[in-house]
Amino acid sequence: MSVQVDNLRVYYRTLRGDVQAVDGVSFAIADGEIMGLAGESGCGKTTLGKSLIRMDARMRRVEGRVALDHVELPLDDTRAMNKHRFKDISLVPQYAMSALTPTRKVGKLIEELLESRGVGFATVRPELERRLSLVGLSRDVLSMYPIELSGGMKQRTVMVLSTLLNPALLIADEITSALDVSTQKAVAETLVEFRDRGYVKSMMVITHDLAILYQVADSILVMYAGKLAEKAPAEVIIRSPLHPYTQLLISSLPEVGVTYEEQRLTGIPGRPPPLLDPPTGCRFRDRCPLAFDKCVEEPPFVEVEPGHHVACWKVL
Amino acid sequence: MLTLEQVTKVYKVGTFGGKRLTAVRGVSFEVKPGEVVSLIGESGSGKSTVGRMILRLTPVTEGSITFDGVDVADLKRRRVKGYYREVQGVFQDPFSSYNPIFKVDRVFGMIRSAYFPELSSADWQRKLQASLQDVSLEPAHVLNKYPHQLSGGQLQRLLIARALLLDIKYLVADEIISMLDASTRIDVLNLLGELKARGLGVLFITHDLSLGHYISDTTMILRKGVLVERGPTERVFANPRHPYTQMLLDSVPQLHTKWSGGRSAPADTAEGENGVVPELVEVEPGHFAAS
Numbered sequence: 001m002s003v004q005v006d007n008l009r010v011y012y013r014t015l016r017g018d019v020q021a022v023d024g025v026s027f028a029i030a031d032g033e034i035m036g037l038a039g040e041s042g043c044g045k046t047t048l049g050k051s052l053i054r055m056d057a058r059m060r061r062v063e064g065r066v067a068l069d070h071v072e073l074p075l076d077d078t079r080a081m082n083k084h085r086f087k088d089i090s091l092v093p094q095y096a097m098s099a100l101t102p103t104r105k106v107g108k109l110i111e112e113l114l115e116s117r118g119v120g121f122a123t124v125r126p127e128l129e130r131r132l133s134l135v136g137l138s139r140d141v142l143s144m145y146p147i148e149l150s151g152g153m154k155q156r157t158v159m160v161l162s163t164l165l166n167p168a169l170l171i172a173d174e175i176t177s178a179l180d181v182s183t184q185k186a187v188a189e190t191l192v193e194f195r196d197r198g199y200v201k202s203m204m205v206i207t208h209d210l211a212i213l214y215q216v217a218d219s220i221l222v223m224y225a226g227k228l229a230e231k232a233p234a235e236v237i238i239r240s241p242l243h244p245y246t247q248l249l250i251s252s253l254p255e256v257g258v259t260y261e262e263q264r265l266t267g268i269p270g271r272p273p274p275l276l277d278p279p280t281g282c283r284f285r286d287r288c289p290l291a292f293d294k295c296v297e298e299p300p301f302v303e304v305e306p307g308h309h310v311a312c313w314k315v316l
Numbered sequence: 317m318l319t320l321e322q323v324t325k326v327y328k329v330g331t332f333g334g335k336r337l338t339a340v341r342g343v344s345f346e347v348k349p350g351e352v353v354s355l356i357g358e359s360g361s362g363k364s365t366v367g368r369m370i371l372r373l374t375p376v377t378e379g380s381i382t383f384d385g386v387d388v389a390d391l392k393r394r395r396v397k398g399y400y401r402e403v404q405g406v407f408q409d410p411f412s413s414y415n416p417i418f419k420v421d422r423v424f425g426m427i428r429s430a431y432f433p434e435l436s437s438a439d440w441q442r443k444l445q446a447s448l449q450d451v452s453l454e455p456a457h458v459l460n461k462y463p464h465q466l467s468g469g470q471l472q473r474l475l476i477a478r479a480l481l482l483d484i485k486y487l488v489a490d491e492i493i494s495m496l497d498a499s500t501r502i503d504v505l506n507l508l509g510e511l512k513a514r515g516l517g518v519l520f521i522t523h524d525l526s527l528g529h530y531i532s533d534t535t536m537i538l539r540k541g542v543l544v545e546r547g548p549t550e551r552v553f554a555n556p557r558h559p560y561t562q563m564l565l566d567s568v569p570q571l572h573t574k575w576s577g578g579r580s581a582p583a584d585t586a587e588g589e590n591g592v593v594p595e596l597v598e599v600e601p602g603h604f605a606a607s
């Protein structure tokens with residue numbers, strides 16, 4: 001087990017109370033596994049990703065532990081976490097286009113970053129150039145300022161940079177959302193290639209786009225309102241989902257080939273509950289067509305088939 | 317009928333406008349009543365510029381946009397208002413389309429004072445209820461609320477309701493659902509379908525091929541300001557003739573089929589790069605592609 005998350009609860013402190021963004025989440029990512037994390041905006045997926053690498057000042061771990069290769073991570077201690085960041089856990093942020101310091105040449109920026117980890121730039125440079133050419137960038141990128149690169153090029157540069165020290169876990173947060181379809185495909189394929197070449201042991205790919213996840217991920221975890229709804233291999237989630245939320249979500253996605261005249265798709269009525277004061281029991285209850293009286297109790301997240309976990313009373 | 321004839325847009329960029337950037341080059345098409353036309357292109361292809369020119373938000377450099385035979389650029393004062401009664405736009409970001417300190421009623425109130433000053437309160441209320449009904453919103457849920465109290469889907473539907481108050485004939489929908497969540501976006505898309513059935517013409521601007529395929533009758537592919545393919549939606553998707561369209565279709569992530577092997581290399585034969593607009597050739601009835 002490469003990554004093991006046990007009953008993690010991360011709340012945001014606000015003046016009006018705690019926003020329960022991640023509420024009792026447990027899962028594991030195996031070595032060499034690409035796990036997709038899907039959900040609507042505000043379901044806590046980015047918070048979950050962020051809490052594994054850097055909690056900001058408003059975030060607070062209420063309970064739970066995270067272990068990477070059986071070593072527990074000091075999530076709340078931002079100083080102690082520093083020695084894990086970039087080396088063991090790395091991140092490709094949501095807006096990778098603006099992640100590069102605009103006043104530093106790319107090469108200089110990488111050099112400084114490596115120095116801060118006590119790694120000499122010269123020793124890594126051949127590998128760096130090899131990986132840049134792998135994603136279709138020339139070594140000239142290193143002597144350019146970020147403004148000279150296009151959005152897709154910056155995205156790929158950040159991907160190479162984040163994975164340079166072969167981290168055990170890479171968190172990729174919405175890295176394809178702002179890209180055009182053709183660039184999207186290239187970036188998604190690069191993720192898989194990095195895994196195949198062993199640059200990264202495990203990956204957590206966070207996105208709202210299930211279609212992209214189906215292309216790259218081995219398993220998909222669906223979150224709803226701060227809780228886990230369903231986890232299964234990608235093929236199973238897309239073809240035979242069990243949780244009503246996953247089912248409705250997938251049936252609301254248009255594909256090339258589906259038309260309004262022939263097959264009317266429908267959305268999910270209602271909106272997610274507020275996380276400041278979430279309802280008890282199943283949080284999808286108000287929008288769920290199958291809801292019954294048992295749903296006022298919170299459904300456990302259990303394994304119903306090997307590798308397939310669901311939190312729904314109707315499925316148990 | 318809304319018709320674009322050889323429309324070109326050149327922006328002045330750089331210090332003191334010294335450089336020229338051609339955003340749209342020789343684009344011609346028409347939108348008929350009761351038809352959804354989707355304009356699909358990647359970022360920077362000029363698709364939003366086309367929408368903005370139709371709405372008179374930016375002037376046309378060359379060519380003409382005519383609405384029922386009248387050139388839109390020549391309209392003056394009262395006629396402009398008349399034009400906006402019939403053609404309206406809804407844009408991508410519902411959260412920034414509203415003034416955050418105006419309640420929703422006030423947004424509608426502005427329409428009333430500008431276009432219907434003579435209408436009695438009772439008639440206005442009836443009109444308002446009817447247009448909210450059309451976008452399937454419960455008046456009690458949305459009226460007398462601030463924008464931050466409503467969801468993105470509700471806000472976007474309110475903007476469509478606002479356009480419907482004006483008895484519009486055409487709607488320019490510029491990426492109206494790309495900011496919405498997956499569970500609500502399809503409802504807004506279906507709403508466009510219902511409006512179409514009532515005779516509204518919609519120009520649906522998007523970067524998402526599957527959404528375009530779902531809703532539109534005619535599909536146009538725009539690349540670097542040039543139309544490379546235009547035709548009935550099912551023909552363009554079933555039988556794409558231009559290499560760029562084929563490349564786009566190959567790159568769309570699908571839910572039930574995996575990408576076929578081979579890394580995508582964007583074909584780099586840009587038409588119109590040196591000012592030459594390629595001729596659209598009819599490859600089958602109604603289906604045109606750049607040769």
